[in-house]
Amino acid sequence: MNEVKLWDFHGGIHPPERKALSNRTPIQPTPLPARLILPLGQHIGAPAEPIVAVGERVLKGQPIAAASGRVSAPLHAPTSGTVGFIGLQPYPHVSGMLAPAIVIDSDGLDEWTTREPCADYRSLEPALLLERIRLAGISGLGGAGFPTAMKLTARPQEKIHTLIINGAECEPYITADDRLMRERAAELVVGIEILAWLIQPEQVLIGIEDNKPEAIAAVRTAIGERPFSLRVLPTKYPSGGEKQLVEILTGQQVPSGGLPADIGMLCQNVGTCVAIHDAVLLGRPLISRIVTLTGEALARPMNVEALLGTPVSELLAFAGLDETRMDRLIMGGPMMGLTLPSLDAPLIKTSNCLLAPTRSELPPPPPALPCIRCGACADVCPASLLPQQLHFFTLGQEHEQLKAHNLFDCIECGACAYVCPSSLPLVQYYRAAKAEIRELEQKQHKAEHSRRRFELRQERLRKAEEQKEAERQARAEKAARAKAVEAESASVPHQEAPSASQAAGLSDLQKRLKIEASMAQVALKKAEKQLAAHVTAELEAQVAELRAAAEAAQKALAAATAAAPAAAPAGADAALKKAKIELAMKRAELKKAEKAKADETELTRLREALAGAERNLHAAEEASDKPAPQLVRTDKRPLNEKLRTLKTELAFARADLRKLERDEAADPPALESARTRLAEAERRLAEHQSE
Template sequence: MSTSTTRTVWPIPGGIYPLDHKQQSLGTAIRQVPLPSQLVIALRQPSHAPAVLCVNVGDHVSKGQCLAQGSDATGLSIHASTSGTVLSITEHAVPNESGLPELCVILQPDGENHWTKLPALADFRNYDAARLISRIAQAGICGLGGGAMPSATKLRATLLNKVHTLVINACECEPFITCDDALMQASADDIVTGIQILLHISAANRCVFAIEDNKPAALNAMRAALTDSGIELVVVPSIYPSGAEKLLIYSLTGSEIATGTLAVEQGFLCFNVSTAHAIARAVVHGEVLVSRITTITGSALVNPGNYCVLLGTPINELLKHAAVDQTKVSSLIHGGSLTGIALTSNNVPVLATSACVIASTAAEIPAAEPEQNCIRCGFCTEVCPVLLLPQQLYWASKSEQLQQATTLNLHDCIECGACSYVCPSHIPLVQYFRATKADIRIAEEKLLMANQSRARFEFHQARKAAEKIQEEQRRATRATLAHQQLEQTATPSLAQAAIAAAMARVKAKKALQDFAAAVDAASNNLTTADSQADNTAAYLPNPDQQDDSR
């Protein structure tokens, strides 16, 4: 294989060409942000699972020490960004869609920046995939492009699925963001090392490095670094959203990833360029993920640019460092201008996914205009990069027809925001789609729960009925047994005894009566002679009295 920049690129359907606003943050090299007075390190885990804390309040921690872990292998290790004291472990506002506070460690830096590194695995080819994946898990590396998926989880999937193509995503297609561009210019060699580690783990036989054509400086740096590496360098046209994983794979290979499947199931492994860099630092240098390059940009700043930021640095410190003019800020955005989230407070920390912070003026990013009625222009359908019908989905979403939305393949929507961007009626289509996706998910969960409960309830009923029958049978058996016992053993002897006793009683009574009769007879015989006449007279009725009674 040889490095080439001329090869077929399958054009993605749809897409938009927004103003890229990238030049304003590319004027200077990457700068360091001084140590802030306090760090707020978010302990967020995938799907908001609870984090298992490794430190207590008041502990002194060194830079790179583990603060929290996931409760299982899919979790993410979180590390202290600098040495210092754990002031508190509390809920704190973070940049998220919900605006709800999340569990964070508040760290007071001691200023020494004492770093405890992991042992370096400089000769990474001497270690097997499992060892390297466990190192990547230990270092808490997650998708720095915005996905935030733990890299170890992604790589573990390659142990079950054969990977043929490794794709390195350096498109950075969203407006304003230039952190990957700056990183490629500054540390191309580390990136190449990271790619080689990923190739070693995944055993892919082909590697494609994809970069958009609007980054000439980065392209030159990478072209030089990738020479004779066996990694293909492919330049893709600048169009939003070319950097979406499944679309990029299509652009590069013409292969579409089936609905509801992961790219890895079809042999594609996709990593962001800055994640590859972080992996190289973790494996070769033993450095866990404690910092990242963040683009701090927007016309409200005097010094926009790319900054190397410790995770947990409050965004207001960053803005202060970039000399923000608070009077000019109309909106503060975390992430890019199309998929980012508007921040209501600047007292939120930098996360691993914080590629960009935009402090924009009203002219740069105008406030959202009020939603109007759909005029059925069809622009949304023309720009949709995954060939959906956003207008139809809008009607289904608005009227809460979940079945219809599913039929229209709502789940294939990548929420890129192209449809909302072109909508002349300013309909926040993506928000409708996100809400409907959530409704469908909740409905499915409810159905699953209902089916499970029904099965368990029916089993419960059947069990109770069976238990009742068994109980009745047991009772009947017991009764029969007792009756039989009474008849066979206890009852006959008692009855016989009773009869015998009764007969004995009768016999004795009769004997007594006979004796008494004999005694009477004897005494009668003795007295008969002198009292016979008197007795007879006494018992005979008086003829006169009988006549009277009549």
């Protein structure tokens, strides 16, 4: 192959590699565990949701949990057996916390479910090929575990022109990818071909550090004549970081806060590529992975292919663990790994190494001293950050300053802590600060979401109230116009007999009295219903008054019917009625214009038209020989202030009680209090009316 240009990234360190402990022997299979613990959250994003029940028998490769969102991945049974438990179980985390998991009791048969291999993946549509990868539950096997199918679904504006395959494996002790590339180079290259078929990049770059000569030779042989470019990198930590590898291979830097896809690049780990090969060509979901077992506390350091969910204690026992020599257990490497507080945790998709060092091998760091501002941390930071400034901002919980100084660009490689002469645990500070900021942002997001929902609800209520008010005003205007016409029509007593056209029907006076009698009856019946539901002195008095009014209306109607006057000339009567209607309409037009604040010219015209209508009415009255109308005023006795207060209190008490009675979740003591309040309001009103 031709020599190609490589670039370098800022900083970096060269810690002792210690890879020879585990890379000398082939990958070994592990014994079948009696029990597997499968956490539902083994990747970045939403945890999977169980689709099996306790007591159900499952087969190897059978889905047992489905993806619960766009950024999620399904989970499969690593062997055949019975679901023994679904609930909280140990989880590989430094806190020793428990997490939701599915526990499978193995039946020892290791019986596969039906598989659907596809020898010719090019015959599949890209969407179907991507769906196979998604359903296989594959997530990144070399980093944080981002669901692979989601990573492959780049947005249209982010055309991927470069596919980068990460075989750097730069962290000390870890050799899982090294042995994988040596022994499964053919499967690796086919997996890369599948990815290239999916995303159609312009170039494919494979990066491997120069401390893995056997892996480099195996991959070069497997590539053959394929248009893939194998690039050998100088050994330097952390060259396997995604952004650092992009810069080494292409010379381009990923923007702060961005992803390689933002500059048209996509990175995949070599283990992920092999898992894609197995999922597509063999129909095998991700149920196992290569993991390095290393450290001087192990009698036989090695790499094994272990089923997901295998307890860590069983893997270490297989490698000959001497617990008396082990100082601590690290999942991952010495730079970025996490210390496990217990051996009960299971192996998960992102577990690439179990390191069991002795105390002399990896002595604990000395007590932390104050920062001396030497600047060594900034010199080695591969993300070109200012670690000492981030440290001080973290101590002061200055979150805005942390974000302004690009805290989230930190890849937590540990290079700064490695060179710190004061032994400050800088990465721990950064992890804690990131968690605090994420939690606060989540709370702010929830608060903002709640505020927006409240404002939208208030806006809906306001618009509904405006619509109701407009409808009320329209009804009021319509009623006012009708009342004006009725008032004008009834302003002159109708003592004459009906005209020729009304001879067989009722006179205007009889019609009006009949309407009044009907309205009085309706009001009486409504009050009698209320009295039947709530017997109070006030309602009894009201019913008595309405009954008297209804009887009086009936008597007036009967008297008018019995004493029908002689008929007036039909033409004069019709002219009089027309004049009254015309007057009412002109008066309504003037009032409407005055309310709308029309200009003075329009108001003058309407006033003149009203005056003309009044003159026409007087002329019609004279022609009809009817007496002038007599205005009858009814003096309504006003309520005194105390009675008004008592009635208001009664109305509020009744409304509150009805509201509580409609609420199914109402508190019984509150209901009882509302009933007592209503009874007291009724008693006080009755006492006042009886005075």
